[in-house]
Amino acid sequence: MSPFKERAKEMADQTISLRRTLHQNPELGFKEFKTSNLVSEFLEEYGVKVRRGLAVTGLVAEIEGQSGEANGMLRFDMDALPIHEETGLEFASKTSGVMHACGHDGHMAAGVSVARMLQEQHASLPGNVKCIFQPAEEGDGGAKKMIEEGVLKNPKPDFILGFHLWNEKPTGTICIKSGPLMAAGDTFEIRVSGKGGHGGLPQQTIDPIVCAAQIVTALQTIVSRNLSPFDQAVLSLGSIHGGTTFNVIPDEVKVKGTLRTFDKLIREKMLERMKEIIQGTATAMGCRGELTVSEIAPAVINDARIAQRVKAAVAGKYPELMIDESYQTSVSEDFGYYLEDVPGCYLLIGSGNAAKGKIYSHHHPRFDFDEDVLSLAAGILADCCIALLRESPID
Numbered sequence: 042m043s044p045f046k047e048r049a050k051e052m053a054d055q056t057i058s059l060r061r062t063l064h065q066n067p068e069l070g071f072k073e074f075k076t077s078n079l080v081s082e083f084l085e086e087y088g089v090k091v092r093r094g095l096a097v098t099g100l101v102a103e104i105e106g107q108s109g110e111a112n113g114m115l116r117f118d119m120d121a122l123p124i125h126e127e128t129g130l131e132f133a134s135k136t137s138g139v140m141h142a143c144g145h146d147g148h149m150a151a152g153v154s155v156a157r158m159l160q161e162q163h164a165s166l167p168g169n170v171k172c173i174f175q176p177a178e179e180g181d182g183g184a185k186k187m188i189e190e191g192v193l194k195n196p197k198p199d200f201i202l203g204f205h206l207w208n209e210k211p212t213g214t215i216c217i218k219s220g221p222l223m224a225a226g227d228t229f230e231i232r233v234s235g236k237g238g239h240g241g242l243p244q245q246t247i248d249p250i251v252c253a254a255q256i257v258t259a260l261q262t263i264v265s266r267n268l269s270p271f272d273q274a275v276l277s278l279g280s281i282h283g284g285t286t287f288n289v290i291p292d293e294v295k296v297k298g299t300l301r302t303f304d305k306l307i308r309e310k311m312l313e314r315m316k317e318i319i320q321g322t323a324t325a326m327g328c329r330g331e332l333t334v335s336e337i338a339p340a341v342i343n344d345a346r347i348a349q350r351v352k353a354a355v356a357g358k359y360p361e362l363m364i365d366e367s368y369q370t371s372v373s374e375d376f377g378y379y380l381e382d383v384p385g386c387y388l389l390i391g392s393g394n395a396a397k398g399k400i401y402s403h404h405h406p407r408f409d410f411d412e413d414v415l416s417l418a419a420g421i422l423a424d425c426c427i428a429l430l431r432e433s434p435i436d
């Protein structure tokens with residue numbers, strides 16, 4: 042039996058209460074000022090040393106162990122989304138148009154409990170642990186900024202762990218996968234420029250709408266015709282804009298979309314083909330086609346050795362859980378940036394519960410998760426962290 046599992050259960054009410062306070066007061070990326078104040082107040086109350094102001098609102102909670110040279114890192118994210126909450130919960134968001142619709146409120150609450158438990162046990166910790174609370178996970182580059190500002194230095198951690206509450210999986214399930222778990226995400230904009238004019242006189246124009254339509258269709262052939270059936274990629278277009286009225290051909294059309302891949306070479310191949318299709322189709326139709334790409338996050342690729350040890354720790358201490366070792370998702374997560382520098386493992390902990398009505402997916406205005414998972418997650422993170430500290434350096 043794990044002492045952390047028991048301790049996390051004892052603290053469950055406090056963890057849930059902090060989650061609800063955070064849920065009521067959501068803040069968007071790099072604006073998590075009240076959030077980060079509240080989290081640090083709690084950490085300090087529990088005797089944890091906190092460094093503030095990294096990447097604007099980021100926090101580093103430092104727990105110094107008494108023995109060993111090993112250094113572990115645990116990461117929790119803090120930002121909410123620009124979504125108007127429709128859950129009707131008694132602790133629903135008090136800020137109109139902003140909502141913790143991804144569960145990061147739960148991540149922070151569990152993170153505070155993990156730091157608290159590790160601090161309570163610091164005299165026997167086989168190494169040091171930094172719990173980092175990161176701003177702006179939702180596509181605004183929070184992880185990148187934390188790394189640029191040195192979170193992975195002095196000392197460089199031996200490993201990093203993180204988790205996401207995951208409503209796509211039921212409570213009682215945990216996904217621990219070696220290798221690619223979550224996709225690299227890119228956003229892109231296609232600009233098709235032609236020559237506008239009267240809708241009744243198309244011969245005097247170069248119509249970017251017809252050209253954009255051809256490009257939209259041709260892009261669908263990359264995954265189906267240029268990739269091997271054993272490779273994976275998603276290319277989705279989410280916005281197309283051009284023109285203002287029925288009888289005017291516009292000068293320009295803009296198309297926006299996202300690309301998801303699990304492998305760097307596949308990503309390059311996709312981008313190369315996109316460029317060829319956009320430019321080639323535009324040229325053939327007398328237009329100009331440009332592609333602008335910006336990276337949201339690299340793929341989350343778990344280190345096989347660490348994933349193996351995490352699995353052993355979870356299987357040993359939480360035998361009641363169903364471990365899924367094959368689940369993969371094309372959602373992206375900026376934890377991938379840390380994994381480019383430090384070996385680690387990102388876990389998806391099932392938090393969907395139909396019996397409790399927790400059936401909505403992440404980023405839905407009615408999203409909510411099974412709160413009983415918070416103490417479970419806290420126990421798992423603490424246990425896995427200790428197991429890895431004991432075995433560091435990991436080879």
Ligand code: NI
Binds near residue numbers: 143144145178
């Ligand atoms: Ni999230």
